[in-house]
Amino acid sequence: MNLRHPWQVAFAIGSTFIAATLQLLIPVLLGRAVDQVRSGGSISGDVVEHRLWITALLLLTISVLRGLFTLAQNYFAESIRHHFAYELRLACYEKIQRLSFSFHDQGHSADLITICMLDLEGVCWYFSSALIRAVLLAMLIGIGAYILLSADLALGALALSFVPFVAWRSSRTQLKLRATWFELQGRLSVLSRVMEENLCGIRVVRAFAAQAYEMLKFERASKSALALAWERVDIYARDTSAMTFSFLFAMGLVLWIGGNKVIAGEISVGNLATFLTFMTVLQMPVRQIGLMVNAFARASTCGSRLFGFLDLDVAIKEAPHARPLEISEGTMRFENVSFSYPGAENRQTLRNISFQARRGETIAIVGPPGSGKSTMAHLIPRFYDVTSGSITLDGQDIRHVTLSSLRRAVAVVQQDAFLFTTTVENNIAYGDPWANESRIERASESAQLHNYILGLPAGYKTVVGERGVSLSGGQRQRLTIARAMMLRPSVIIFDDATAAVDAATEQRIRSAMRRFATDRVTIIIAHRLSSVMHADQILFVENGEIVERGTHDELLAKAARYKALHDLQTHAGNDMLNDDDGAS
Numbered sequence: 001m002n003l004r005h006p007w008q009v010a011f012a013i014g015s016t017f018i019a020a021t022l023q024l025l026i027p028v029l030l031g032r033a034v035d036q037v038r039s040g041g042s043i044s045g046d047v048v049e050h051r052l053w054i055t056a057l058l059l060l061t062i063s064v065l066r067g068l069f070t071l072a073q074n075y076f077a078e079s080i081r082h083h084f085a086y087e088l089r090l091a092c093y094e095k096i097q098r099l100s101f102s103f104h105d106q107g108h109s110a111d112l113i114t115i116c117m118l119d120l121e122g123v124c125w126y127f128s129s130a131l132i133r134a135v136l137l138a139m140l141i142g143i144g145a146y147i148l149l150s151a152d153l154a155l156g157a158l159a160l161s162f163v164p165f166v167a168w169r170s171s172r173t174q175l176k177l178r179a180t181w182f183e184l185q186g187r188l189s190v191l192s193r194v195m196e197e198n199l200c201g202i203r204v205v206r207a208f209a210a211q212a213y214e215m216l217k218f219e220r221a222s223k224s225a226l227a228l229a230w231e232r233v234d235i236y237a238r239d240t241s242a243m244t245f246s247f248l249f250a251m252g253l254v255l256w257i258g259g260n261k262v263i264a265g266e267i268s269v270g271n272l273a274t275f276l277t278f279m280t281v282l283q284m285p286v287r288q289i290g291l292m293v294n295a296f297a298r299a300s301t302c303g304s305r306l307f308g309f310l311d312l313d314v315a316i317k318e319a320p321h322a323r324p325l326e327i328s329e330g331t332m333r334f335e336n337v338s339f340s341y342p343g344a345e346n347r348q349t350l351r352n353i354s355f356q357a358r359r360g361e362t363i364a365i366v367g368p369p370g371s372g373k374s375t376m377a378h379l380i381p382r383f384y385d386v387t388s389g390s391i392t393l394d395g396q397d398i399r400h401v402t403l404s405s406l407r408r409a410v411a412v413v414q415q416d417a418f419l420f421t422t423t424v425e426n427n428i429a430y431g432d433p434w435a436n437e438s439r440i441e442r443a444s445e446s447a448q449l450h451n452y453i454l455g456l457p458a459g460y461k462t463v464v465g466e467r468g469v470s471l472s473g474g475q476r477q478r479l480t481i482a483r484a485m486m487l488r489p490s491v492i493i494f495d496d497a498t499a500a501v502d503a504a505t506e507q508r509i510r511s512a513m514r515r516f517a518t519d520r521v522t523i524i525i526a527h528r529l530s531s532v533m534h535a536d537q538i539l540f541v542e543n544g545e546i547v548e549r550g551t552h553d554e555l556l557a558k559a560a561r562y563k564a565l566h567d568l569q570t571h572a573g574n575d576m577l578n579d580d581d582g583a584s
């Protein structure tokens, strides 16, 4: 139970007890009222009327009070549920912020959303509404059974005979409905996937005149969902009828046998009325046993997933006595770094990488696809930890400094330029929300974006991202470059960040960044050698190892892999130019 709100829990349970007790008094009072009318022959009319008035007033008061306490019970139960959900949601979100890249690499995002929304709801509902209802149900059935059985054992047993059957049947129905619910969710998600693909690929669909095929695909998915929905209606209708029948059958028996007992003078008509009213009172809660069983089954699956997620160990942790990173000379060093991805420990992605970069230097990393260039970049902000060796910044091992200070000092401009759905200004100032306008403008000028932004409908206040103005790949990329520059990092990494901009814009960004680069280490990962030829040191990586290093001229002079790549790109460029000449 949610012990962070003990008073609310106490009020919810207390109100439930009182509401249940008051509800149990109603059949007793009704029975008494019937007997008071029946006894009219032996007592004067005024006395009967007086007694009836008292009983009626009592009934009214009890009903009003019961309503108020039920209201309080629902109020507190809902309040607990929402507070509990709020706290769990925050805990989940906080966990997501801390989870390491190795967790996200396994493509958990859809599962994570299910855990943090649906599973969380399942757990909260159980801990608030279902548990409170279980208390109410236990009281109604327990005390109700005691009153009925002590009034007349045989008739009481008969009146309660529908309880086990309805409880069993409603639990079975709910569990069956639950199983089909999962299946239905699966079929509905196929339906939404078909629709989503159709909307995303609308140009392909129209271009290939595939509307009829798409319609057929959608109809098939739709039919399969409809069939299951019908199956569920069938289960529900059949089981509801069976439960109603058993209840009415038991009621008929009580009426018949009870009626005979009244004739024989064994019980009063009022007693019989009490029995019948009790049965009506018990009917709905008993049917809800199925809901409780379902809530419990749901909460145990959802709970094991939710709490399993919250208890997950975070791979990248801060050292117990981590200190903020202190930058003085601004030197970064890789010392004999080897690395294997978590889950792929038998394969070394990087082997014995050593190099040093001083403030103001630009280091370029080139090499064939999959050679480990991005992996090297991801080790610097500790997206992953080195398997052996170390990375230091001014002599401080990055594993021994606080994560926030490290990530403020190391900015990565990724290949995929992600933008938040907010203004251009907020996107650029993401790492420094208090930055003034002139700094934001300077950063966008360096990223060759300022003039373009001024031409947007609302300038820097224009909303971009999924539901805003759409930018081209190159413009998005330049915006993320400006965002990284705002951090004034000690190490800035461009992970193939200029691949989406044309050579002329790249040239302009590079010259604008020259001043910016004097205060920090710049690491450029690129396939286009024209992007890296001005670097102070070029590392050629192959199969996770640095196989060549030096300046552009030194590497050309070596006439090995770098030279081969350079010749390939130069010839490819010349060939394209020649083709263009030929074409024109």
Ligand SMILES: Nc1ncnc2c1ncn2[C@@H]1O[C@H](COP(=O)(O)OP(=O)(O)OP(=O)(O)O)[C@@H](O)[C@H]1O
Pocket (backbone or CB within 6 Å): 105, 341, 344, 349, 367, 368, 369, 370, 371, 372, 373, 374, 375, 376
């Ligand atoms: N998250 C991951 N889990 C396991 N293996 C990975 C992961 N990311 C990359 N790899 C593997 O590590 C190797 C190096 O990948 P990396 O992305 O560093 O190469 P790269 O040189 O940057 O490639 P590219 O030039 O195509 O971007 C590849 O074989 C890749 O399949």
